[in-house]
Amino acid sequence: MSFEEENDSLLEEVFELLEGPDCENPEVILLIGRSGAGKSSLVNTLHKVLTGRFYTIAKQGSGQAQTVTLDLFRYDNCGVKLHRISDKNTKERLTNLLPKLPHILDCAGLADENTPKLREIIELLIGGYIRPGTSIDALEKKQEKCGIGRLKEVFKPDPACKVSKIVFMQGCIDDIPKNLIQCLREVLKISNPATLTRKYQCEIFVLITKYDLVNESRDPNLDGNGISVDEFKKTETEIAEAFCNVGAVGCNTLRWVSFTDNVGFSESQIRNRALKFLKKMIEPGVPKMPEPTFSDRLEEYLYQTLHKLRRACIKQIRERHLNCLSIIGGLVIAFFFIYVISCLLRAGV
Ligand SMILES: Nc1nc2c(ncn2[C@@H]2O[C@H](COP(=O)(O)OP(=O)(O)O)[C@@H](O)[C@H]2O)c(=O)[nH]1
Ligand SMILES: [Mg+2]
Numbered sequence: 001m002s003f004e005e006e007n008d009s010l011l012e013e014v015f016e017l018l019e020g021p022d023c024e025n026p027e028v029i030l031l032i033g034r035s036g037a038g039k040s041s042l043v044n045t046l047h048k049v050l051t052g053r054f055y056t057i058a059k060q061g062s063g064q065a066q067t068v069t070l071d072l073f074r075y076d077n078c079g080v081k082l083h084r085i086s087d088k089n090t091k092e093r094l095t096n097l098l099p100k101l102p103h104i105l106d107c108a109g110l111a112d113e114n115t116p117k118l119r120e121i122i123e124l125l126i127g128g129y130i131r132p133g134t135s136i137d138a139l140e141k142k143q144e145k146c147g148i149g150r151l152k153e154v155f156k157p158d159p160a161c162k163v164s165k166i167v168f169m170q171g172c173i174d175d176i177p178k179n180l181i182q183c184l185r186e187v188l189k190i191s192n193p194a195t196l197t198r199k200y201q202c203e204i205f206v207l208i209t210k211y212d213l214v215n216e217s218r219d220p221n222l223d224g225n226g227i228s229v230d231e232f233k234k235t236e237t238e239i240a241e242a243f244c245n246v247g248a249v250g251c252n253t254l255r256w257v258s259f260t261d262n263v264g265f266s267e268s269q270i271r272n273r274a275l276k277f278l279k280k281m282i283e284p285g286v287p288k289m290p291e292p293t294f295s296d297r298l299e300e301y302l303y304q305t306l307h308k309l310r311r312a313c314i315k316q317i318r319e320r321h322l323n324c325l326s327i328i329g330g331l332v333i334a335f336f337f338i339y340v341i342s343c344l345l346r347a348g349v
Contacts, residue, residue: 003268010275011090014282018097022284026077027102028162029281030125030202032184033169034177035109038209041258042169043106046078048259049274050094050101052086058106060260071108072125074132074161077101078278102281105163107136112177114186116148122187124151126200128161165281166204169256170239172232173213173225181242194300203285204252206239207277208232211255212265254280 017023031039040058048054057079078101085091094101107125111118121139124130129152130139143151168184170176190199213225214232227235240253254277257265 003266003272007268007271007275010272010279014275014279015093015097017279017282018100023100023282026100027164027281028105028128028160029102029165029167030105030107030163031167031169032107032110032122032125032180034112034171034174034180037169037171037174038256038258039106039108039169041260042167042207042209042256043073043075043079043104045258045270045274046104046278047075047080049271049278050078050080050090051084052090053084054259055084071136072130072132072134073106073108075104075106078104100282102165102278105132105161110177110180112180114179114183117143118180118183119187120148120151122184123190123200124155126163126166126187126202127152128157128159128163129155131158131161163200163202165285166202167281168204168206168243170206170208170235171210172208172235173210173227176235176238176242178242181239185243194297194304204243205280206243206253207256208236208239208253209256209258211273212257252280 031042033039040060043058044054044056044060047057057075058073077098080094080098080101082091082095082098085094105125110122117140120143121136124139139151142154146154166184168181184204188198188200188202188204191197192199211232213227214229215226236253255273256277257270257273259267259270
């Protein structure tokens with residue numbers, strides 16, 4: 001099967017998934033990774049694949065910027081607008097399905113650190129506390145002012161912004177930000193103390209980007225940018241190891257290429273990878289635990305409060321018992337001394 005034929009059937013599968021009952025609410029996908037990993041290029045590539053037109057709806061960087069303080073952008077329904085779709089058939093199919101396409105959150109350049117500060121920001125991003133357009137720089141200043149761990153008291157979560165899928169983006173030629181991965185893992189491990197269930201039940205995917213820079217025949221020493229297949233596989237293994245405790249990342253790792261100036265891949269090859277990724281983003285994944293209802297939470301709260309009260313009562317009783325025992329013990333010792341002294345006196349010592 002040619003790439004074009006495969007792409008047509010992949011697009012059809014995407015439409016069928018969108019029509020199905022599993023796609024009632026659009027997924028909210030958070031792109032996360034270092035600056036220059038190719039997050040904005042992915043947004044533009046997905047837009048091109050769906051509309052047939054390349055627009056820089058997400059500003060692509062030079063890849064050299066190391067800044068941590070950029071904004072959070074949201075691309076509703078992959079940033080697609082019906083009037084931009086060039087293909088008549090796709091436009092017809094998407095007329096009703098467009099609102100079901102995933103929303104993409106592009107949070108530019110996070111630092112490679114695992115600090116309470118970054119954990120809080122990632123938690124807020126995943127929990128839907130941060131509105132699109134928010135400057136991460138301003139958010140960090142607010143964090144300094146309020147104190148780390150207090151931002152949740154300042155912002156109200158928006159259920160529509162709560163992240164359902166996380167895509168960790170890693171350039172195949174770049175160093176792996178192990179601290180950032182650890183930071184993300186720790187946030188995903190946070191559990192609800194009342195229910196002991198995970199607070200953020202989002203699936204995580206890894207996209208190894210710039211796959212066009214992997215060259216089987218070319219000597220990597222001849223080209224400063226290219227890497228060998230072995231080097232690529234090493235990166236793939238290292239990243240899988242870094243994520244080892246976050247579920248089945250092994251089967252959630254994809255190789256990605258974006259539409260950029262210097263890509264050696266054909267349009268249909270790029271489209272093929274993008275459609276496979278899009279399909280993965282909308283197909284049903286591991287079933288999520290239902291969110292606890294109000295009555296569940298109330299029941300849990302009452303149970304815990306009663307449990308605490310019971311423990312406090314037992315402690316009190318135990319302490320009182322101990323107090324009684326020590327008084328009795330003291331009295332026994334005092335009587336014993338008095339008895340000994342009186343015996344001695346009687347004996348005329
Ligand atoms: N060769 C190649 N370059 C890419 C690819 N994707 C992105 N880039 C380049 O990597 C740089 C950073 O991309 P960008 O999307 O701005 O990264 P972001 O900071 O994660 O949003 C830009 O110069 C892009 O042209 C790709 O698939 N292949
Ligand atoms: Mg960007």
